[in-house]
Amino acid sequence: MQAEPKNSLVGDEYEVEIGPVAHGGHCIARTDEGQVLFVRHALPGERVVARVTEGEEGARFLRADAVRIIDASKDRVEAPCPYAGPGRCGGCDWQHAKPGAQRRLKGEVIAEQLQRLAGLTPEEAGWDGTVMPAEGDKLPAGEVPQWRTRVQYAVDPDGNAGLRRHRSHEVEPIERCMIAAPGVTELGIEERDWSGMEAVEAIAATGSQDRMVILEPRPGARLPLVELDKPVSVMRVAEQDGGIHRVHGRAFVRERADGRTHRVGSGGFWQVHPMAADTLVKAVMQGLLPRKGDMALDLYCGVGLFAGALADRLGDQGAVLGIESGKRAVEDARHNLANFDRVRIEQGKVEAILPRTGISEVDLIVLDPPRAGAGKKTVEHLSSLGARKIAYVACDPAALARDIAYFRDGGYKVRTLRAFDLFPMTHHVECVAILEPVKKAG
Known part of the structure; x- marks a missing residue:
């Protein structure tokens, strides 16, 4: 029935x-x-x-x-973007709130997740309850932050580039994304006819003039001729395997952070806010306080941002093992870290590779897992390695809180937590938690 x-x-x-x-x-x-x-x-x-x-x-x-x-x-406040509001663009969540209020709201979400999923108050997590802007991210009152160095545009059936509406596949055509970085805006994606395309991604690297456009054609469509005022690399998403292939120019962009240049391949992960990478490296290193000769793990290491920062600070006697699942990211990480003799990058899932390494003890751990978090099994393994300090970089406060609870079961507590507004106008927030072993009484 x-x-x-x-x-x-x-x-x-x-x-x-x-x-x-x-x-x-x-x-x-x-x-x-x-x-x-x-x-x-x-x-x-x-x-x-x-x-x-x-x-x-x-x-x-x-x-x-x-x-x-x-x-x-x-x-x-009145939303500065004409495309914000009910039924319109879903890219931003808090256009209608003052910047300080946006950060307070994000802080309230973090506090609620910590309490509900880890049973911790902000004080117990070593957090003062504030969400800080990115390092150097100071704007005059009333100005909209132009921070998004990577924008994924959707294309409607008429070839107009835009952004998807909230929880919808419908496209909101736009003339300009107000939070896009100047380097993205200069590419003029919104001004072109993208008939036959499903999506167009625009990338403007930080610390170099590298620009990239990634085209995703609809089935059977031909690529448009891309003529832009700025030198730009062009890539395409293959219909057959979903891989990203070079059409013109380099297959990577060069991103600058922590005093080093990082090669990031098309489709690779890099923080979207231009000051995010430096902000996070600084927070992680201040929390870990690396010592010469330390042995460190960098898990979910991407193109090697934290591995390089650690290697710089550990000296010739120190060592870093990075683990990353993405094949292209591993290639980029090995390229970016080629000057460090005592850095090794392994490809595979952390939960599969880590037990095979035979490592039974480390001094420091950095983990920057995907949105779902590291999970109970991985946290249990990490807790057994006796690290002096663990830095957990999280883009989702719920996943962070769940994993903090698992670390507590493994004998670790949060010593400090810092939160950063690396995604202004949206609900997203980045956290860096520093964990240390609980000292046993007696």
Whole structure:
């Protein structure tokens, strides 16, 4: 017997009081009947009219947009971007909030995740509760931060470049992304006809003039002739295997951080904010305080940002082992670290490679896992290595909190935690936690 279909509530409107911020760029509210709403484009303490965008009768929660503000928060501003707002571009979450308020909201999310998933207060995590801007990221009041050095544009059926709407495959055509770095804007992606393309990614490297465009054609489409005012490398995503192949120019860009140049291949990972890499290296090294001769691990090492920073500071008697799953990233890391005799990079998943190394003891560990975190099995292994200090770089506070709880089970506690606003206008936030072994009594 089939269950009767439930009635969709999409389009229904409720006047609600907005409660606390939640992880994901929305706030929590309840209808008079007690139904939970996750409301975007609102701020805590406001009274708004919320229109349901997803959900049906009997659902645990509904998703909604604030379509009318009845009582506004003092932290509310008019969104500087004409494409922000209900039903529009989904790239930003907090265009309607003052910069200081954005950081406070991110801090509240971190605190809630630490308490809920790790049972820690900010004080117990060695954190003062603040979210700091990137090193040197000072802007005059009212100016929009142009920080995004990599922008993934979607292309609509008419060939217009834009960004996807929130939780949708629909494309919002735009004339300019306000948070794109000047080097991306100068490529003029939004001004061109991209008929036949599914997506276009634009990259403007930090510390060099390298520019790259990655084209993803629709099935059977031919590549357009890319003529830009600036020298630019062009890559394409192959229909057959999804690999990225060179069309013109270099297959990499050169990124500058921590006094070194890093080769980053097309499709490789590099922090999007131009000051993020230096900010994170500084925070990690200040937390670890490496000593000459230390043995260190750099896990999920990418192109070798932290491995190089460690090698610089450990001297000729120190050693670094990096582990990275991406084949091209490993090639780039080995190239970037070729001048360090005592650095080794292994390719594979951390949970598979680490047990095979035979390493039973290390001094320092850096891990910068993907959004899902390192996970219980990997954390248990790391906890057994007796590291003096562990630096955990996290792009998701929920995953960080879960893994902190696993480290606690393995005999480690958070000594300090720092949070950085490396993704202004969005809900994303970066954390660096320094963990140390718990001293046994007696």
